[in-house]
Amino acid sequence: MQADWIWGLVGGVLIGLGGAVYLLGNGRIMGASGIIGGLIDGSGRDTARERLVFLAGVVIMPLILWPIYNVDIDTHMTDQWWAIIAAGLLVGVGTRIANGCTSGHGVCGISRFSLRGMVATVFYILAGGLMLTLFRHVWGLI
Amino acid sequence: MQRTILSLIAGLLFGGGLFISGMTDTTKVQGWLDVFGNWDPTLAFVMGGAIIPMFFAWRLTEGRKPLVGGEFPKPPAPEVDRRLVVGSVMFGMGWGLVGLCPGPAIASLTYNGIHGVGFLIAMLAGMAFAPTVRTRLDRMAEAA
Numbered sequence: 015m016q017a018d019w020i021w022g023l024v025g026g027v028l029i030g031l032g033g034a035v036y037l038l039g040n041g042r043i044m045g046a047s048g049i050i051g052g053l054i055d056g057s058g059r060d061t062a063r064e065r066l067v068f069l070a071g072v073v074i075m076p077l078i079l080w081p082i083y084n085v086d087i088d089t090h091m092t093d094q095w096w097a098i099i100a101a102g103l104l105v106g107v108g109t110r111i112a113n114g115c116t117s118g119h120g121v122c123g124i125s126r127f128s129l130r131g132m133v134a135t136v137f138y139i140l141a142g143g144l145m146l147t148l149f150r151h152v153w154g155l156i
Numbered sequence: 157m158q159r160t161i162l163s164l165i166a167g168l169l170f171g172g173g174l175f176i177s178g179m180t181d182t183t184k185v186q187g188w189l190d191v192f193g194n195w196d197p198t199l200a201f202v203m204g205g206a207i208i209p210m211f212f213a214w215r216l217t218e219g220r221k222p223l224v225g226g227e228f229p230k231p232p233a234p235e236v237d238r239r240l241v242v243g244s245v246m247f248g249m250g251w252g253l254v255g256l257c258p259g260p261a262i263a264s265l266t267y268n269g270i271h272g273v274g275f276l277i278a279m280l281a282g283m284a285f286a287p288t289v290r291t292r293l294d295r296m297a298e299a300a
Binding site: 018019020021022023024025026027028029030031032033034035036037038039040041042043044046047050051054055063064065067068069070071072073074075076077078079080083087088089090091092093095097098099100101102103104105106107108109110111112113115116117119120121122124125126128129130133134135137138139140141142143144145146147149150151156 | 177183191206242246248263265
């Protein structure tokens with residue numbers, strides 16, 4: 015538990031370095047929802063290869079680190095299908111309408127002092143906190 | 157080719173960072189949002205840690221061009237519109253409900269079981285449906 019924030023900080027720096035490579039190298043903003051979404055709705059057809067390669071990297075690296083990283087990983091993912099489907103749909107639609115998620119608006123937006131990035135981050139954290147409080151503490155559903 | 161290699165490096169760093177930081181653990185993400193329960197500040201360290209290299213990266217874009225050529229993305233108009241707010245609220249609702257956002261949903265694909273795959277499929281469906289919702293939203297804005 016005490017080491018959690020250190021791992022958080024180290025992992026965070028790696029995420030930021032990834033964003034820096036994507037920006038300084040390819041001249042693009044590293045936003046997960048934009049990279050995935052562009053493949054889904056066809057808006058990123060011209061850059062499909064770099065999007066797919068990026069996503070492959072995201073999937074592969076945890077597998078490489080798994081044997082080295084000496085901590086048991088449990089995602090503690092809920093098994094309630096109503097919540098999984100509702101949340102997936104909300105995250106998919108929401109991030110595409112807002113044009114960004116935690117990586118695009120949060121990491122890449124805040125670091126350039128973007129008003130949109132900061133406003134988006136405030137709203138998704140408030141909405142997330144409210145949702146969790148209602149469903150966990152008020153209604154006891156999750 | 158250079159673009160592809162740089163994308164792979166960025167993806168590896170992003171996936172590794174999400175894994176190491178614990179952001180694919182839904183308890184940690186929901187813990188950050190759970191101010192009335194067992195609050196977990198880890199996510200703030202992840203965000204803070206990620207913002208540091210990105211801050212310097214943005215500084216380095218000034219007066220330069222991307223390695224592969226082209227232009228850096230211009231700052232968007234500092235306009236807070238309906239799409240941004242409605243979309244972010246929807247995203248936050250889903251994020252709070254299960255503790256997954258798009259990056260970690262991809263990073264945990266191989267070890268998050270059938271429920272992780274289910275979330276990802278629902279998320280992709282949501283993304284496919286987003287242009288329709290966006291049009292509806294804009295029409296509502298015009299009518300208002």
